[in-house]
Amino acid sequence: MNKLMVSFFIVLMLVGCSSNNSLTSDGDHAESTPEQSAETVLPSPTLPSSAEPLPTPSKQKTDAYLDTDKLKMSFGFADAEGRNILVTGHEQGLDQEMAQLNEAIGDQGKVLKVKFNKWQDGTADSNGREMAHNFVNLAGYLFTVEEASATPDETYYLTDQADFKVDALMPIESMKGQQASTVEVSVRQRIVDTKNREIQNIWKLAELSTDRQLYLVQFVRLDQDMLFSLVWKEKDEFTFMDYPAVIQGDEYSVWRVDDGGEVMPEMFSILFAAETLNGPLLGLNWWGSEGVNTFFLKKEGDLFKEMDIQYGRYTSPI
Incomplete structure (x- = not known):
């Protein structure tokens, strides 16, 4: 190869190098940003082994708030042993709605698991008092307390656990x-x-x-x-x-x-x-x-x- 051809190739190589690593005015390299195609995948950030893991997103705080639009008119009171709760103030024929209720809340926010039992007919022996001593004589929807026991004669609010966020309850x-x-x-x-x-x-x-x-x-x-x-x-x-x-x-x-x-x-x-x-x-x-x-x-x-x-x-x- 003659000297003219060798010189020509050297010039081309120098031009190609300068296009990707040009010098700035202070002598540092200014790297150009390569164009990325639509299929380019950026690498995921990695943590050193000693670093804490990335925090996971916290649950929405609304989970800890009670939705008042879901509150219903379902109240009752406990018998003398605290094993049953009678929901009064409703007409007969609401068994399907009552079967959805599975929690009773009362006595300063205590939560009890309950299960619908049946409609209880009243008796002629009732004195009309909605109290534990007259419990078996009153008409209403009978619930069984499944865990622990209710406070005798205490009023309770009955609800579906899906509608009442118990995490929203405050300690009292x-x-x-x-x-x-x-x-x-x-x-x-x-x-x-x-x-x-x-x-x-x-x-x-x-x-x-x-x-x-x-x-x-x-x-x-x-x-x-x-x-x-x-x-x-x-x-x-x-x-x-x-x-x-x-x-x-x-x-x-x-x-x-x-x-x-x-x-x-x-x-x-x-x-x-x-x-x-x-x-x-x-x-x-x-x-x-x-x-x-x-x-x-x-x-x-x-x-x-x-x-x-x-x-x-x-x-x-x-």
């Missing part, structure tokens, strides 16, 4: 109505300032965490106007459920028959408390001289609203 520590001396002065003053009304008495009904408490407050009477409130405190936020009343002649029956115009912590117990996307949902029992009312309070803004899901048991002494 009953304070059994701690007196005003144990309620922080700052809490008391905040309530007075919010309602612009002095407090006659205040009790802490329950602790649900270090940041959540439930209070019962009766305010000072103003002429014929009476007021008590259930107050939910969460950190620095207060949510009220107000129960105003106007005395009209009978000062001995203001909110309930024969209540004497007073509320007391013994009148209230907690069925359960649960998280929803909008805040807490409270299931409460309110005992009076003639019966117990069970109702749900749903948080809406800075107030609670009573839901239409309610239950009543006639328990007047004989």
Whole structure:
């Protein structure tokens, strides 16, 4: 090969090298980015053996919230042994719907597994009281408690476990109505300032965490106007459920028959408390001289609203 041809080939090689590794102004190599075809597969990132594994995506937090749209009107109470629960307040012929219910929740959020048994006919021996001593004489849907036992004579909410996220339930520590001396002065003053009304008495009904408490407050009477409130405190936020009343002649029956115009912590117990996307949902029992009312309070803004899901048991002494 002559010298002219050798020189020509050397020039071509130099040009080809410079097209893939050009020099920048500071002397470093600036590598060009190769084009990728549609079938190019990028390598997966790998971790060194000492590194922690990549975290898996967490479950949606909505799994820990209760869907209030799925709540139904299914309440009952336990017999004297806590082995059975009778759902009352419904007509006969709902066996298919009742067979879907497999959990009972009550007595401060305790969850029991239950199984539908049958429709129980009432008897002529019934005295009309929906209590354990009259359990076998009442008409209703009979459920068997399959695990542990229910608290005798306690009210329970029955549901399908698919509809009620038990992970949404809050732990409850009953304070059994701690007196005003144990309620922080700052809490008391905040309530007075919010309602612009002095407090006659205040009790802490329950602790649900270090940041959540439930209070019962009766305010000072103003002429014929009476007021008590259930107050939910969460950190620095207060949510009220107000129960105003106007005395009209009978000062001995203001909110309930024969209540004497007073509320007391013994009148209230907690069925359960649960998280929803909008805040807490409270299931409460309110005992009076003639019966117990069970109702749900749903948080809406800075107030609670009573839901239409309610239950009543006639328990007047004989």
